[in-house]
Amino acid sequence: MDRVGYSVQRRRRTGMIAVMSALGMTAVLGGCGLTGGSGDVTLRLVAADYGDTAANSSEKYWAKLVDAYEADHPGVRVEVSVYSWNDVDREVKEMVDAGKAPDMAQIGAYADYAADDLLYTADALLSIPVQAGFSSALATAGQVNGVQYGMPFAASTRLLFYNKKLFQEAGLTPPTTWAELAAAAEALRAQGVKYPYALPLGSEEAQAETMQWLLSGGGGYTDTVGTYTIDSAENVQTFTWLRDELVGRQLTGPVAPGKLDRADAFAAFARGEVGMLNGHPSLMRTAGQHGVDFGMVPMPGVDGESEATMGVADWMLAFKQNGHQDEVGDFLDFVYSEENVLDFSRRYDLLPVTNSASDAMSAAAEDRDLKPFLDELALAELYPVGKTSWAAVSAEVKQRIGSAVAPGGSPASILGQLQSTATTAESAAAG
Known part of the structure; x- marks a missing residue:
């Protein structure tokens, strides 16, 4: 099936797709023993914590987002587990090694999993406008051999x-x-x-x-x-x-x-x-x-302002093991809406990864402190994260x-x- 055909078919099923939160007060947002009807699907997302206190933990961001998605889409549950940056990459690796990969992981790297053929490609998940809406530099950095596996989730410059x-x-x-x-x-x-x-x-x-x-x-x-x-x-x-x-x-x-x-x-x-x-x-x-x-x-350079600056991106990836391609894709389309990308970026003083959110931030008076970093993003070079x-x-x-x-x-x-x-x-x- 070609890309356009796939997109239309998935969009026609959107009304059946939903998220219910299993949010708790611990580091794992979601509990055991969740069961649903025969048509229900449970998605598991592992995410990094960008907060520096309990008051601004990423748990709160995901709780709000999942609740909003749940309101319109009965049928799919999302369990969100939030770990510190010291632990999150290791936790995901242990899950994968144990044969219990999450459906989605929001972590610092993706190339090893892509090389092992464990991930969906971005175009197998996202609608065409969402995938095309990523900053081009960040989208390119998410590629292995010209194919995008890593979906940028957060960015910063120096x-x-x-x-x-x-x-x-x-x-x-x-x-x-x-x-x-x-x-x-x-x-x-x-x-x-x-x-x-x-x-x-x-x-x-x-x-x-x-x-x-x-x-x-x-x-x-x-x-x-x-x-x-x-x-x-x-x-x-x-x-x-x-x-x-x-x-x-x-x-x-x-x-x-x-x-x-x-x-x-x-x-x-x-x-x-x-x-x-x-x-x-x-x-x-x-x-x-x-x-x-x-x-x-x-940053100063040898003879004048440096022609390039460093950019850093964190990544969203989706594992194929559980086979929830349509549900994951629909949920990620929601995650990458302009409203949600801006909400996350403003909460944690980070840069948006989509063009529409970047344009909105550039024009907003409330974001003027971040604009110098945003201006640098167009010149930014990222780590060679596409290399295993x-x-x-x-x-x-x-x-x-x-x-x-x-x-x-x-x-x-x-x-x-x-x-x-x-x-x-x-x-x-x-x-």
Whole structure:
């Protein structure tokens, strides 16, 4: 059956499809023992928690969404299990390994499951307007060999945050080049700022800070055709500059970059101890709650504003095991409505993954704080998440990259080791 025929047939069954929530007060939204009539279907969704307190847990978002869907569609139940980001990917893997895959999972990666032929393709699930409505860059990042398996669910970009009070006291304006960034860091250090530039290359999220710097130096993890180029001349030059011009001149603070995690760097910024650092939208709320007057500008590059910035996306995927293709597709069409995408993005200071929601956010006064990040999304490059090798490469970056900028460290050697890891992982994936 062709795509249009499939879409029409599924749409004619929409009236029979519905969701009932089994929402509870625990981390698992839904209970045991749910039974229905002979025509009922129960869908299971595992989702990540974007909240930082019980009051703004993702449980509340899914509860509202499922209730709204349930009101018009009797016949299908949805059980939603919400886990922390520390646990959610592992939980899904354990379910899949045990032969009990959920119908849907909203997690951080999809490529391994796609490679094992466990997932529905996006066009087997979504109506044509919904699939076509994804941001093109995000839709492309969800593809393996040109076929979309990962449906983007949330996105963010990075900007350079700076402490306006500290900059004013040092007589500074926001930097647009690496040389200006280093000079500003030098002036901040002279003013006694604890972290003139916070460089978190610790194991928590070193792959993000690394990618931001690689892009600003004209390089990246891969080239334009997706081949790993971690040890390229541009990347070696970038980390040599970081070692010599920031770390070596003691402009990155008292904690060695390889020991500094992103969460700790953000907390230090909120305490007013950091002059500059790369941050995503959630830092706005944290800094604002602590009374920090901050500004945000695009990441500086070698000779001017960086031509590319880093984007991050989280993914929705649908497993074939339980065979609920039509019901999952209809529910996901609802999930990706403009209203629901905007609701989620505004709750958690994230960027919409659909064009219609992005247009609405760009035009809304209430979203003006997020607009600078949204403007960066068009230029953003994402991790090579369509590669099954990326998980192994990312893990190695987290463990090794900090030593590249340590005193006596060799960027060429460390990046060469990471390139070797990537090449080996790619070969294993191909085999």
